[in-house]
Amino acid sequence: MAMVRASKNIVSYVRELKPRKYTSRIEVRIVRLWRNYNKESGNTIEMVFVDKEGTRIHASVGEQLIKKFDDKLREGDAIVVQLFKVYDAIGEYRTTPHPYKIGFFQTTFVGKADDFPSAVPEKYFADFSDILGENLDHSCLVDVVGQIVNFGSLENKIIKGKDNMRLLIELRDPNNVKMMCTLWGCYAKQxxxxxxxxxxxxxxxxxxxxxxxxxxxxxxxxxxxNSTHILLNPTLDFIEEFKASLPNDSLALTNNDSSQWSVGTATSIRARFFVLNERLTIREIIDSTLVGTFVTLGTIETIDTERGWQYLSCKYHNNKNDVISRFKLIAHVKDDSGEANFLLFDANAQQIVRHSAAELYDENEDEDFLPEAVSDLFGKRVLFLDFS
Incomplete structure (x- = not known):
């Protein structure tokens, strides 16, 4: 097949790549690189590229070309790639939603990309609500950012006859939505x-x-x-902004035995309320010197209206043009031993109000106005999971 080199100065964006356009030239950063083996294709180098627009595409180097390109490809490097094939990306657990992927030829050129930006737009973070609400294409892998609020024990599991470490963690997002995550192998230990x-x-x-x-x-x-990459408290541009958008409740990190957890089912909620955590009265929680997670049963007497029952918040990453009302209920709760205030942010409040704050909020009402759906909580007995 005859091929002609593209003009040195013409650079295509990843979104512009089409099958059979072999002369394209792209400038990308290798955001992930790993070795893979399967019976059909043998040993390969697998990569994920990202361009200046933040668009990703998968790339592969076949077994017969590994020696030629091995020393030219390093994770994190910014490179120029020219003369490659583009073909359909199919199958489950694809690293990107891009409809195509890149394959290397013997004649593929790889060189250093000058002036490639150190940071590119982040396009692939998935909202917890979209994941939990089945709003995503599950054939593609996604990025997630969250605060670790709970982690279990490091367990050894037999998978296909081999020992493998497993760790269950619980993440939360700025809306206080919590989601379970299972980590395996070196990622679990990390x-x-x-x-x-x-x-x-x-x-x-x-x-x-x-x-x-x-x-x-x-x-x-x-x-x-192999493609998974985990960063803990990284120094990325958006991390401080993300931390500032989390609920200001000083939620403590807890470590619970995960043998009773059942990921992705209502059992995990039942376990937290009835198996994993100690049941205490309000007075016992107040007097306790221990740091941990406790369950208590109390009656909601009132909701504080002086400090408001809701607040306006950016939907994600401080986008000030897209705000939404979220719950911030300060519930005065009593049991036979005493009384205390419990702060309920959006996701937890929704579980007992059965409405979102956005559904109830009316900007024309007085600030101390309490919607009926919230005032209906008065006198109700509620189980609280308290992080003390």
């Missing part, structure tokens, strides 16, 4: 060791290329594929 060593700090976890899993109609995420 997160477990870091979490154990940083119990007193807020841990922000970025998981790139994780899968969305469904079990009995409920959804969670999993990391452990």
């Amino acid at each position: 997160v477990y060791d870091y979490s154990r060593s940083n119990m007193s700090t807020m841990i922000i976890c970025v998981i790139r290329f994780c899968s969305v899993n469904e079990w009995k109609g409920a959804y969670s995420i999993s990391g452990g594929y």
Whole structure:
């Protein structure tokens, strides 16, 4: 097949790539690189490229070309790639939603890309609500960022006759939506060791290329594929902004035995309320000197209206042009032993109000006005999961 080199100055964006356009020239960064083996294609080098627009595409180097390109491809490097094939990307657990992928020829050119930006737009972070609400294409891996609020024990599981470490963690997002995540192998140990060593700090976890899993109609995420990449408290541009958008409740990191957890089902909620955590009265929680998670049963007497029952928040990453009302209920709760105020942010409040704050908020009402759906909580007995 005759091929003609593209003009040196003409650079295509990843979104412009089409099959049979062999003369394209792209400038990309290798955001992920790993070795793979399967019976059909043998040993390969697998990569994910990202261009200046933040668009990703998968790329592969076949077994017969590994020696030629091995020393030219390093994860994190910015490179120029020219004279390659573009073909359909098919199958499950694809690293990107791009309809095509890149394959290398013997004549493919790889060189250093000058002036490639150190940061590119982030396009692949998935909202927790979209994952849990089945709003995503589950054939593609996604990126997730969340605060680790709970992690289990490091367990040894036999998978296909081989020992493998497993760790369950619970992440939350700025809307206080919590989601379970299963980590395997070296990723499980990485997160477990870091979490154990940083119990007193807020841990922000970025998981790139994780899968969305469904079990009995409920959804969670999993990391452990060769492509998965986990960053803990990284110095990325958006991390401080993300931390500032989290609920200001000083939620402590907890470490619970995960043998009773059932990822992605209502059992995980039942376990937290009835199996994993100690049941205490309000007075026992107030008097306790222990740091941990406790369950208490109390009656909601009132909701504080002086400090408001809701607040306006950016939907994600401080986009000030897109705000939404979210719950911030300060509930005065009593039991036979005493009384205390419990702060309920959006996701937790929705579980007992049965409405979103956006549905109830009316900007024309007085600030101390309490919607009927909220005032209906008065006198109700509620189980609270308290992080003390």
